[in-house]
Amino acid sequence: MSGRRRFVSAADVARRAGVSRSAVSRAFTPGAQVSATARERILAAAEELGYRVNRLAQTLHQARSDLVGVVGGNLGNPYISAQLDALSAGLHARGLQCLLLNSAQGGAADLARLLDYRVRTVVLLSGAAPDDLIRLCASNGARMVLINRPAPPKGTLADLIQADSAQGGRLAAERLIAAGCGNVAVVISGSRTSAKTERAEAFEAEMARHGIPVTRWAEGPNRYETGCAAARALLARPGLDGIFGVTDELALGVLNTARAELGRTVPGDLSVIGFDDAPVSGWASHRLTTIRQSLDALTRATLDAVDRPAEAAPTCEHIPVTLVERNSVA
Amino acid sequence: MSGRRRFVSAADVARRAGVSRSAVSRAFTPGAQVSATARERILAAAEELGYRVNRLAQTLHQARSDLVGVVGGNLGNPYISAQLDALSAGLHARGLQCLLLNSAQGGAADLARLLDYRVRTVVLLSGAAPDDLIRLCASNGARMVLINRPAPPKGTLADLIQADSAQGGRLAAERLIAAGCGNVAVVISGSRTSAKTERAEAFEAEMARHGIPVTRWAEGPNRYETGCAAARALLARPGLDGIFGVTDELALGVLNTARAELGRTVPGDLSVIGFDDAPVSGWASHRLTTIRQSLDALTRATLDAVDRPAEAAPTCEHIPVTLVERNSVA
DNA sequence: CACAACGCTGCACAGCTGTGCAGTGGCACG
DNA sequence: CGTGCCACTGCACAGCTGTGCAGCGTTGTG
Known part of the structure; x- marks a missing residue:
């Protein structure tokens, strides 16, 4: 009671219930041999003291x-x-x-x-x-x-x-091609996870197969703001008509910045496609076309x-x- | 090697380094007394075996x-x-x-x-x-x-x-009043956390002080979709000109549904205000006015x-x- | 009534660590 | 050379649990 209270241990419960510590352990082990009356008394004592079996010691013992x-x-x-x-x-x-x-x-x-x-x-x-x-x-x-x-x-x-990152990158490319895009970019963050690189590379490969040039943006962390910055830089020069954000968060940064800050209409002037299908991408404020990896x-x-x-x-x-x-x- | 490998213990390291188990423990305890040569040998053996001190046992011992x-x-x-x-x-x-x-x-x-x-x-x-x-x-x-x-x-x-939930609710009410709203609603989810109720009640109290009626929506979980449903129900009848979402997630559901699905212009026809200031609320796609609790x-x-x-x-x-x-x- | 069977209980140990205490060896100093 | 000091080391215990094993009393059966 004075100062820091200790955690309640099985020994405390045993003392209170007037049994051995083994009995307490058994009372909390399903299928172990304890008499009904002992178990009852033990559980009551445990309840009173607020006892819980110590998973640390348990794990230590059981490996x-x-x-x-x-x-x-x-x-x-x-x-x-x-x-x-x-x-x-x-x-x-x-x-x-x-x-x-x-x-x-x-x-x-x-x-x-x-x-x-x-x-x-x-x-x-x-x-x-x-x-x-x-x-x-x-x-x-x-x-x-x-x-x-x-x-x-x-x-x-x-x-x-x-x-299937490669398949996803390919799907994104095909979709932009079907939309008639002829000058595209891929936005990938600076932190190059292998999956993200794979998505981008498959996208670039498919575009190359169709003779379409791809600009690559690879700076900054994998954050919304990176997508914003990428949009500002990429759309400064005219001509670009399609952007693949290797992550929904990146793609949404691109989408919102293009629409609200740079005066582009999406999907009129510009097509944007993402990867993940995060819940927020389906919101009415975004309606982002994207590659879903089923959660x-x-x-x-x-x-x-x-x-x-x-x-x-x-x-x-x-x-x-x-x-x-x-x-x-x- | 056969089947499940055990975790490496201090005893294993001690055996390998040719010292006692205590020495191993000391080598990993800053400020403990071990000779430099012993420590070196122990750390090398630990590195080889991939030993890490077992926090479970440590915690168990140190309480x-x-x-x-x-x-x-x-x-x-x-x-x-x-x-x-x-x-x-x-x-x-x-x-x-x-x-x-x-x-x-x-x-x-x-x-x-x-x-x-x-x-x-x-x-x-x-x-x-x-x-x-x-x-x-x-x-x-x-x-x-x-x-x-x-x-x-x-x-x-x-x-x-x-x-300060009450202060927040009051601020939200004041802002809607300043915007000239005369018929408002508050959206609170069905799960009544005390904080959310406080926000709503302070809002209602302040509105009552100005003689403005408040409709209360309190159904469903604290999710985006609940905000959507609330908007559909509340805006079915005309007249409502202000909504306070007790959470940004709820407010964004209201905002997006009002704009995209119900054809309202915000903030023209309708004012929406939230609570939290989640990162997503500041995105260009939303620009939600809200009560910030500094993260x-x-x-x-x-x-x-x-x-x-x-x-x-x-x-x-x-x-x-x-x-x-x-x-x-x- | 004798004996086996059985349900229950407690002892003791393993599992892994940190640390007080005693013991050991080496070194410096008188 | 004797003695004290010092750094270092190992033993043993505590911390908490699960469980094998032996012992205990009780019950059932021949």
Whole structure:
């Protein structure tokens, strides 16, 4: 009572209920042998004291954790936040806990701190996955789930989940070509995640196949404001009639700046297409045509990977992408 | 090597380096007594094996955790996701870990599972804070930080952080009155957080003082779509000239639906004002006039509360609110 | 009534760390 | 050379849980 109160332990409950500590442990273990009367008395004492079994000690003993590390940067991004919402809800429903790490300004050393908590699995949402971290996970026997990233070195226990970036880039190109665009640009942020580069490269390749020149913008973080800046720079010279934002957040920055600040009409003067299909892209204020990577499918695949037993063979799941037709492309 | 690999322990490192386990522990404890040569050898062995000190056992021993529980629902909400981004980055910078719990469909029993991990602090972002949980935290000596919620029962160790909801509601009312509105509505979701109700009630009180009738919409979750539905219902009958969305997400649903679907011009025919100042509200596509609760101030206050020593007296911090003038009110 | 079976309980240990305490060796100083 | 000091090291314990094993009393059966 004086100063800092300690956490209630099983020994406290045992003392109060007049039984041994083992009995308390058994009372909280389904299927263990305890008499009904003892269990009742123990549960009552636990309730009174506010006892909860200590998962730290439990995990320590069982060498089996319910902690899942989730690593991601740019959590304010509309698509990523939706993804995190769905993922955390799913983990919760499975009785797993979500240890969140914001990787915005963290190197491999910081990420490694997740392992200090003996997470059973590490889910990497975005940002770079340093090889150090992958090696560290491997040598500690922790499973990894890599979303939209390149395959790790051979022999590491990592489930891959990849939306078909190349196909998405191609779809975007085809759509702009169908709209009659003849002078286009692709906006990719300065932080070159492999998935984003793939999208851009597939887009450029398809355009090249049709002999259409592509300007590439690759500066700044993956943020809305970067899209705004790109629009200002790219549209300063006339002629450009199509822009592919490699992320919805970027594309929306382009779209809004072109419309409100630069006086372009979209999709009249200019076509804009994005990638992700974040909820905000469907709002009446945007109606952004975009390449959807189904959030449901992505989440389901992630949870499936987390559910997989620790010794299962690594898998690779592909998430199909589809064109979502709205109102930002002619 | 066969099947599931165990986590590397300090004993493994000790064996490899040819020292006692204590030496390994000391090598990783700043300020502890180890000879330079031993430390060097130990660090090398640890590096080779991929050893990391087990925070679970460490916490268990020290009765001092670096885990901060963060509870929130509706993580896809533009303001909340920005808040979570800033908060998790701040915790990370302080060397604390963020145990995230999505409280969307969880009762007190689920929330209580956070305590199983002996979190040092629980931060409640939104959703209802059941008294059970507060009692449980108290009896386990875990500190709480309550954001935009009513004060807990006396004697519980909880830091309060409250934006001035009443002042915000009043500001919104004053602004609509200044715009010449004479027939207004307030949109509040069905889930009645105390903060949201306070905002609405202050708004209604101020309007009543000027003899202006207020229609109240209180159905559905706190989502964009709820704002859309509210707009459709409220604007079916003519006459309404001002709407206060108790959350930016709600207000944006109203704004977009009024403009794109119902053919109203905002701020010509109709004035719309929100509350939060989420990043997306400032986008050129919306330019929503709103009541800002400074994200910086909120985050700083939260982190200050987390930093406070466990035995410090509970505090109550007020976050000022300000009117952000944009382009959705006449 | 004797004995086996059975349900329940407590002891003791493992799981991994940090640290107080004692012990060891080396070194400086008188 | 003797003695004290100092740096370093290892032992042992605490912190909290789950569980194998043995012991206990009770009950049922021949």
